[in-house]
Amino acid sequence: MKEIYKSRVYTDRPAYAGFDAPAKFQAINSIVERRLIEHPNAICSYSGGADSDIMIDVIERARTGLNLPPIKYVFFNTGLEMKATRDIVNDTGAKFGVEIEDVRPKINIIMASRTYGIPFISKIVSERVGAWQKKSFPLEIVDEFNSSNDKGAKIKELFERYPKQSQVLKFFCDCDADGRIYTNSQLSISSSKYLLDFIKECPPDFQMSRKCCDYCKKAPAHRIQKGCDMIITGERHVEGGVRTITKCKGTNMCFLETTSGQYRLKPLYYVTDKDKAWYKDYYGIRYSDAYEVYGLTRTGCCGCPISYKAVEDLEKIRPYEPNVVKAAWNIFGKSYEYRAKYNRYKAERLKLEREEKERMREQLSLFGGAP
Numbered sequence: 001m002k003e004i005y006k007s008r009v010y011t012d013r014p015a016y017a018g019f020d021a022p023a024k025f026q027a028i029n030s031i032v033e034r035r036l037i038e039h040p041n042a043i044c045s046y047s048g049g050a051d052s053d054i055m056i057d058v059i060e061r062a063r064t065g066l067n068l069p070p071i072k073y074v075f076f077n078t079g080l081e082m083k084a085t086r087d088i089v090n091d092t093g094a095k096f097g098v099e100i101e102d103v104r105p106k107i108n109i110i111m112a113s114r115t116y117g118i119p120f121i122s123k124i125v126s127e128r129v130g131a132w133q134k135k136s137f138p139l140e141i142v143d144e145f146n147s148s149n150d151k152g153a154k155i156k157e158l159f160e161r162y163p164k165q166s167q168v169l170k171f172f173c174d175c176d177a178d179g180r181i182y183t184n185s186q187l188s189i190s191s192s193k194y195l196l197d198f199i200k201e202c203p204p205d206f207q208m209s210r211k212c213c214d215y216c217k218k219a220p221a222h223r224i225q226k227g228c229d230m231i232i233t234g235e236r237h238v239e240g241g242v243r244t245i246t247k248c249k250g251t252n253m254c255f256l257e258t259t260s261g262q263y264r265l266k267p268l269y270y271v272t273d274k275d276k277a278w279y280k281d282y283y284g285i286r287y288s289d290a291y292e293v294y295g296l297t298r299t300g301c302c303g304c305p306i307s308y309k310a311v312e313d314l315e316k317i318r319p320y321e322p323n324v325v326k327a328a329w330n331i332f333g334k335s336y337e338y339r340a341k342y343n344r345y346k347a348e349r350l351k352l353e354r355e356e357k358e359r360m361r362e363q364l365s366l367f368g369g370a371p
Contacts, residue, residue, distance in 0.1 A: 014254065017270035021278035025058065028267050032062040035255060035265050039230035042071040042265075045221065046092065046100050048085040049299040050287050051234040053092065054279050055268055059232065060096045071232070073100040074224055078216040079108035080302050080331065082317065082324055088288035103224055107215040109301075110331060117209030118335045119306050121192055121342075126306075128171040128189070129199070130208035137162050139200050142172050151179030172196065198345045206334040213301070230263040236271055294320055303328025305335035 016027035036042060036059075044059060046052045056073070063071065075089045093100040107115075119126040141158060148154035155175055159166050166177065174188040175181050182188040189196050225231050254269045279285070290296045294316050302317075302324060303310055310332070318325045329336070 013270060021275045022282070024271065024275055025279060028058060028271075029062050031254065032059055032265070032267050033066055035230060035263070036063055036068050036071070037066070039263055040069050040071075041228055042230040042232055043225055043228040044071055044073050044232035045234070046073050046075050046089065047234070047299070048075065048081075048088045048092075048288055048290075049234075050276065050280075050291060051236060051268055053088075053285055053287055054271070054276055055232070055234040056092060056096065057279075057283060057285060058267055060098070070098060072228070073098055074103050074221075075100050076103050076105075076217050076220050078105065078212075078301060079110060080324065080327055082290055082299070082302055082321055084289040084294065084321070085299060085302070088290075101224075103220050105216045105220045107219075109212050109216050112212040112215040113209075113331050116211035116215075117207030118332050119210055119212065119304060120204070120208045120335050120338060121195070122186070122306055123210040123213065124171070124186060125189070125192060125195070126208045126210040128168050129204070130210070131165070131168045132172065133204070133207060135162075135165055135168070137165065137169075139172065139196070141169075142196065145173045145175070151175060151181070153179070155179040194346050194349050195342070197349075198342050202338075202341060202345070204334075204338055206338070208335075216301075225262070228262065230265055231258075232265045232267070234268050235266050236268050238272055289320070290317070303332055305332045305339060308339075311336050311340070 016024055019027060044056070046056055059071070062068075073093070077086075089100050089102070105112075117126075117130055120129065145151065145154050145158065155169065155173060155177070156179075158169050158173070162169060170176060171187065172189055174185075174190045182190070185191060254266055256264050258264055280287070286292060288299070290299050296313055296316060297309075298307075300307065303314055307313065310328075314325045314328055
């Protein structure tokens with residue numbers, strides 16, 4: 001029987017990951033207490049989103065319960081933020097009696113997007129397709145790879161033919177460095193159905209890039225986190241994306257040591273939406289107006305095209321903050337339009353696929369085949 005591979009996020013997860021609230025939060029509280037005692041020189045990123053609201057409440061309850069020294073809180077302001085987000089940052093700082101430092105990037109989101117490009121679908125898609133746009137090779141080589149009998153030899157030949165493009169080639173060919181085909185991998189173009197065909201038929205007329213995230217979030221974070229022993233963030237596994245990719249074997253995704261010698265604590269990593277709802281109700285937490293008034297289900301970077309609901313969410317924001325919506329469209333408009341075009345293309349392809357399957361079933365039934 002073929003062995004089914006499971007992500008180490010699941011196979012290595014701790015027992016408390018399967019607990020229901022409140023037992024899960026009792027376990028998380030013990031973890032936070034222990035890590036704050038071990039690493040008091042800690043810094044925590046607060047985004048103004050729902051996960052951050054739960055996280056800071058968990059941390060401050062643990063910290064003040066043991067009378068531990070304050071930790072440093074930071075808010076990474078991209079330059080495109082809702083007033084609702086800025087307000088909750090100030091209100092939360094006042095609520096807990098802590099300072100949440102407003103950290104600005106050296107290159108803001110407008111400058112980064114105009115200089116390097118804008119995101120599309122995901123960070124991986126943005127990076128790989130963006131790299132292909134700069135060092136374009138004919139996409140017909142994907143057919144060349146697929147038709148080859150020895151895919152390991154073929155991908156190595158392509159690496160030699162197009163040097164320094166191995167990551168992009170693997171992405172478009174849906175394979176690893178040995179030519180083995182990926183299955184259900186976020187690291188390949190097939191993770192977005194029909195995207196390769198769509199790009200062939202409708203090449204993007206704008207530069208794709210994930211650099212806005214690098215310059216507006218990662219670079220300021222690396223700068224301000226230097227000198228801290230422990231970095232605390234609010235990622236949750238259920239959010240998907242790159243958060244589900246384990247880079248180190250045997251890693252405990254809630255707490256790990258980085259290559260820099262710093263520690264990372266993700267207290268909410270195994271918290272589900274149901275757990276969050278319980279905590280919010282039990283402790284009477286009020287999220288920002290973006291959730292409570294505008295009706296958003298998550299915030300993140302305002303208007304980011306990586307969210308499939310970006311345009312829908314902007315329409316929810318528009319009655320309250322029309323200027324931020326206008327700014328988002330000015331920055332990311334081409335990506336929104338290309339995503340809409342791709343969605344229409346995908347829907348039409350799926351429709352044709354269903355119709356073809358139905359025709360085949362009808363033909364089989366005429367000849368006495370299986371229905």
